[in-house]
Amino acid sequence: MKVSLFITCLIDTFQPNVGKATVEILERLGCEVSFPTSQVCCGQPAYNSGYVAEAKQAAKNMIQTFEHVEYVVTPSGSCATMFHEYPHIFKGDVQWEERAKRLAEKTYELTQFIVEVLKVTDVGARLKGKATYHTSCHMTRLLDVKEAPFTLLSNVRELEVEQLPNAQNCCGFGGTFSVKMMPISEQMVDEKVESVEQTGADYLISADCGCLMNIGGRIERLGKSARVLHIAEVLNSR
Amino acid sequence: MSMKISDKKFNERIDKGIQDSTMREAVSTAQERLYTRRLAASEELGNWEEWRDLGEQIRQHTLENLDYYLMQLSENVTKRGGHVFFAKTKEDAAQYIKEVAEKKQAKKVVKSKSMVTEEIEMNKTLEGIGCEVIESDLGEYILQVDDHEPPSHIVAPALHMKKEQIRDVFQEKLGYGKSEDPYEMTKFVRKILREKFLEAEIGVTGCNFAVANTGSICLVTNEGNADLVTAIPKTQIAVMGMERLVPTMEELDVLVGLLCRSAVGQKLTSYITTVGPKYEEEADGPEEFHLVIVDNGRSEILGSEFQQVLQCIRCAACINVCPVYRHVGGHSYGSIYPGPIGAVLSPLLGGYDDYKELPYASSLCAACTDACPVKIPLHELLLKHRQVIVEKEGRAPLAEKLAMKMFGMGASSAALYKLGTKMAPTAMMPIVSGDRVSKGVGPLKNWTEIREFPAPSKERFRDWFDDHKKGGGK
Numbered sequence: 001m002k003v004s005l006f007i008t009c010l011i012d013t014f015q016p017n018v019g020k021a022t023v024e025i026l027e028r029l030g031c032e033v034s035f036p037t038s039q040v041c042c043g044q045p046a047y048n049s050g051y052v053a054e055a056k057q058a059a060k061n062m063i064q065t066f067e068h069v070e071y072v073v074t075p076s077g078s079c080a081t082m083f084h085e086y087p088h089i090f091k092g093d094v095q096w097e098e099r100a101k102r103l104a105e106k107t108y109e110l111t112q113f114i115v116e117v118l119k120v121t122d123v124g125a126r127l128k129g130k131a132t133y134h135t136s137c138h139m140t141r142l143l144d145v146k147e148a149p150f151t152l153l154s155n156v157r158e159l160e161v162e163q164l165p166n167a168q169n170c171c172g173f174g175g176t177f178s179v180k181m182m183p184i185s186e187q188m189v190d191e192k193v194e195s196v197e198q199t200g201a202d203y204l205i206s207a208d209c210g211c212l213m214n215i216g217g218r219i220e221r222l223g224k225s226a227r228v229l230h231i232a233e234v235l236n237s238r
Numbered sequence: 239m240s241m242k243i244s245d246k247k248f249n250e251r252i253d254k255g256i257q258d259s260t261m262r263e264a265v266s267t268a269q270e271r272l273y274t275r276r277l278a279a280s281e282e283l284g285n286w287e288e289w290r291d292l293g294e295q296i297r298q299h300t301l302e303n304l305d306y307y308l309m310q311l312s313e314n315v316t317k318r319g320g321h322v323f324f325a326k327t328k329e330d331a332a333q334y335i336k337e338v339a340e341k342k343q344a345k346k347v348v349k350s351k352s353m354v355t356e357e358i359e360m361n362k363t364l365e366g367i368g369c370e371v372i373e374s375d376l377g378e379y380i381l382q383v384d385d386h387e388p389p390s391h392i393v394a395p396a397l398h399m400k401k402e403q404i405r406d407v408f409q410e411k412l413g414y415g416k417s418e419d420p421y422e423m424t425k426f427v428r429k430i431l432r433e434k435f436l437e438a439e440i441g442v443t444g445c446n447f448a449v450a451n452t453g454s455i456c457l458v459t460n461e462g463n464a465d466l467v468t469a470i471p472k473t474q475i476a477v478m479g480m481e482r483l484v485p486t487m488e489e490l491d492v493l494v495g496l497l498c499r500s501a502v503g504q505k506l507t508s509y510i511t512t513v514g515p516k517y518e519e520e521a522d523g524p525e526e527f528h529l530v531i532v533d534n535g536r537s538e539i540l541g542s543e544f545q546q547v548l549q550c551i552r553c554a555a556c557i558n559v560c561p562v563y564r565h566v567g568g569h570s571y572g573s574i575y576p577g578p579i580g581a582v583l584s585p586l587l588g589g590y591d592d593y594k595e596l597p598y599a600s601s602l603c604a605a606c607t608d609a610c611p612v613k614i615p616l617h618e619l620l621l622k623h624r625q626v627i628v629e630k631e632g633r634a635p636l637a638e639k640l641a642m643k644m645f646g647m648g649a650s651s652a653a654l655y656k657l658g659t660k661m662a663p664t665a666m667m668p669i670v671s672g673d674r675v676s677k678g679v680g681p682l683k684n685w686t687e688i689r690e691f692p693a694p695s696k697e698r699f700r701d702w703f704d705d706h707k708k709g710g711g712k
Contacts, residue, residue, distance in 0.1 A: 005703075012699040013659050014692045019699035023706065035703045038652040046642050046649070048602055050624030050634070054646030061650040137603035166270070169561045174601025179684040181599055183249075186688045187256055187565035188601070217689030220674070 001118070003031040004069035006062075006083070006107070008076045009041040010209040018209060021236035022075045022110060029118055038065045042082040048175045052089065059086050063099050071117065072107040075232045077139020077207045080109040084143060109139060110232060111148040111207055122155035127237040131229075132164045132201040134171060134192070134215065136208035149207055149231055156234060162199040166191070173214035189218045196226050207231045240328075240359045241588050243388035244572045248595040255570035261390075261398045265567055268397050272558040275503025276609070283499060293496045294613040296489045297549035300481075304540065307450040307483055308531065314453025320515035320527035324480075328358035328534045335442070335475055336363050338528055342473050344369055344439040348431075350457065350464035351375035352444025353392050353552060354479045354532055356574045357587070360442070371442075372434045374463040379427055380404055383411045390568025390576060393501050393554040398567050431463070441471035441524075443513070445478035446551075447493060448529070451486045454514040455529070458497060460507045468513045474524035476513070480531050481540075481548040493551055496611040500553040535587045543622055547582050549612045554579075556606035556616055562599055571596060578606035578616045585623060590631060597623035641681070662694040 003026055011019045026033050043058030063086065066072050074080050084107065086100035114120050133153060139145050153161050172178065172188025179185075192215055196204050204219075204226050206212050216228035244251055255261065280286040300307055312322045325331035335358075339347065347369050349355065361371045373382045377396040381387040384407045389395030396404070401418040408414035408423060412430070416422045446458045455476045457464040468474055484490045490512075498504045516523025539548055557563050557577030568576035573584035573593060581596035597620045606616040628634045648654045669675050669682075670693040678686035685691050 007699050009655075009659075013662060013694050016695050016697060016699040016702055020702060020706075023703065035700065037656075037700060040652055040655040041645075041649040043649060046645050048621065048624075049638070049642065050621070050626075050628035051642040051646070052625050052629070054642045054649075057646040058649035061652070137601070137605070141604045141608045168273070168559070168605065169564070170601045170603035170605065172561070172601060174603065177598070177601045179681055181562075181601075182684040182687060183252055183256060184562055184565060184599065185601070188561050189689070191565075213692065214689065217685070217691060220690040221688065 001031050002070045003033050003073050003113075004066055004071065005033055005035045006039060006042075006066065006072050006074040006079065007035065008074060008079045008209065010213070011075060014213070015209055015230065018075055018230040018232050021230070021232040022073075025110075025114075025123060025232060025236050026073065029114065029120060029123065031118075034069070036065045036069070042079045044078065044082050045175055047082070047085075047089070048177075056089060059089060059100070060096065062086075063096065063103050066103055066107075067099065070106065071113065072103065073110055073113045074107070075110040075207065075230065076209060077109045077136045077143055077145060078210060080107055080112075081138040081143045083107040109143060109145055109148075109207060111152055111235075112143070112145045114235075115148040115151055121151050123152060123235045125155075125235045125237050126157040126159075127203075127234055128158040129202040130160045130162060130200060131203040131205050131234070132162045132196055132199040133167075133231075134164060134204060134206040134211055135167050136206055136211045137170050139207055149205075152235060153205065153231070156237070159234070162201055165195045165198055167195075171211045171215050173210045175210065178214055185214075189214055193218050193222060193224060197224060201226055203234070204228045205231050205234055241357050241574050241584065242572060242592055243569065243574060246572070248572065251570045251572055252566050252599075255566035258567065260400060260403070261567045262565060264398055264400050266564055268394070269558050269564055272503065276500055276555060276558070279499035279503040279505065282505075283495070289492070289496060290611055290613050292492055293551075293611050294549065296484065296492060297551070297612045300484060300489075301540065301545060301548055304481065307485055308480065310450040311448050311453060311483055312529075312531075314451065315515060315527070315529050316453075318453050318515035318517060318527075320453065320529055322529045322531065325358070325530055325532050325534070328532065331358040331477065331530050331532045331534070332360050332363040334528075334530055335360055335477070336367060338473065338475060339364055339369055339440060340367060342439055342526075344473070346434065346438040347371045347440045347442055348374055348434050348438035348467055348471065349442035350444065350459065350467045351378050351395070352442070352477060353389075353574060354444055354477050355442060356389065357534060358477070358532060360477070372431070372438070374431050374435070374461075374467055375459070376424060376427060376461055376463075379431070380407065383407055388569065389574060391554060391557060392552055392575065392577075392579070398569070435466045435470050438471045440473045440475060441467040442475045442477065443467055445476050445482055446497065447490055448476075448478055448483040449485075449487055449490055449512065450483055452512075452514070454512040456490055456494065456510065456512045458494060458507050459509045460502070460504075462509045465509055465511050468511070468524070469522070472524060473526040473528075474513070475528045475530060477530045477532060480533050480536050482551075493612075497551050497553050500555040500609070500611040539586050544582070544586055544619055546614050547579070547586065547619055549614050550579055550583070551612055552579075553611060555609040555611060559605040559609045560600075561603060561605065562601065566599075571599075578620070579614075582616060582619045582623065590627065590633065594627060594631075594633060597627065656700075659694070659698055663696050666694055
């Protein structure tokens, strides 16, 4: 199966390991992975701040970049959601709406792709320890991917997954919210870090780098011990 | 009390909320209780998503035909002998109610819980002519006794208080001498309120839903206070936001079910009553009935890109799941309408001057949208506000505008982006120590106030992928 990677700007620049893990998992599962180099950012920072014109510039570039591929797979629930938002952004635009729809239809978040398209529930991973999983908001509520990450994690050998208390609450990232509304964001991330501690988990796993940067950055600042891992890194562990 | 409940700046209000650990404990406990109950109640009903679809359809149909149903409602209330007043502004509404009170030479007005009467500052207006206004909803009564504290929640106005605080207020203001046991405190208040119900010349209620084809007003409570408000005083005034109606009892049935389950996790609350002018054949009922239909900015919202906010049935499910509300509390919003619904509605009814920060006080987590029983896309409406603030109002800071312009350029040009990310490790060198940034500058400053930021990787993913392919990866 031919898969085109939308790696996201955060992973490209800050967390290339997550990207490598994504490639290795997909290749191991028999996919032929390509990486169109004209991809940049999905446009969320502008869109979520009210700059729709600027977000459209980013979106158009992405629509063109992935126009002729079969599947788009991304290791980020939030960025996948943004691709699914494109038809809404271009509503009524004769030139772009249909193209945006076609992109949305073939775009999958990584775990969603593995479970729904590849029909694989066990990727053969092994990771020793106790983990808890942060359900990122956009992936859970807007992309409606709720089960796939848990299905895959439940088959990781030697990994015990503990339910995160108040998992439904946002971690306080919210893109520009994390800096614009820093005092509120701080309260939210603090509660999340406390919840992680309550589980006694060695690892906090999630499918979104933004959330992980936020929770992980706070964990580091507070000198706590839990390690944050992207789910791709977990699924690529042997 | 008007819609605006504080003259303090947004940041000061937020800080005050965050520092109030008692309030935060009360709020988070209540949120978790209401969250669990709501989920249980919606699961028990089954097909929750279909009920939501139906609720949305009913609300949208009503809004699309609002002129028709308002006319029908008005005719039916009048036919039954009631008086209908359409108030364009909050001042018009308060003035009308004042005139009724003057005509009746009323000294005491007893009322049940209503957000719209807060919006039109009814109590203040009536108190201005020497009328005593008594809140009969327990939560509202507590706040009234507590030096007229504003409500912090649209369903449970005193949600921010703990029972011990309430006991102290009663002790100080009313000479209450018993424990913080809710049963004992309620019994105490009940005794006081019974007298008030008997003395009042006028009863004022809000309106959960008006039923257009019968000309009746539906009131939803757990305390039964609205039933006494409408049964005892000879003159009754119902005040409604102009969008709060349904075509017939059939739609009322659906929406009341959605409201009760979403608001408090009950199938139905203890009392669901429909009231209105007395029918000729009826022995009981008010001698005089007035319905005040309040516009106060709503017709500006109708037909605008924000129309969906008028679907709201004031259940507060969005407030009860909001992680921002959880930490800052209701008063931080500076409006009688807090939480996600307040962050959408307050700037529309009260203007951006007072409420421009509210649309940004959300991480866009969409918990609100998910919880809304009539499917208002609350987080999308918050985004819409941001767009209006940036594009139409031009209120965004200059530095932000410039940054976003650059973003637009960088994000649509792979060449620019590649250059930028290539240079990032060098450009950020001065602020990087080891693998992280602890003291950021510019937009990173607020990030690193509370968290570490990763240093840009020396090898970008795209460089690795290039090598990987050359090395024979599939």
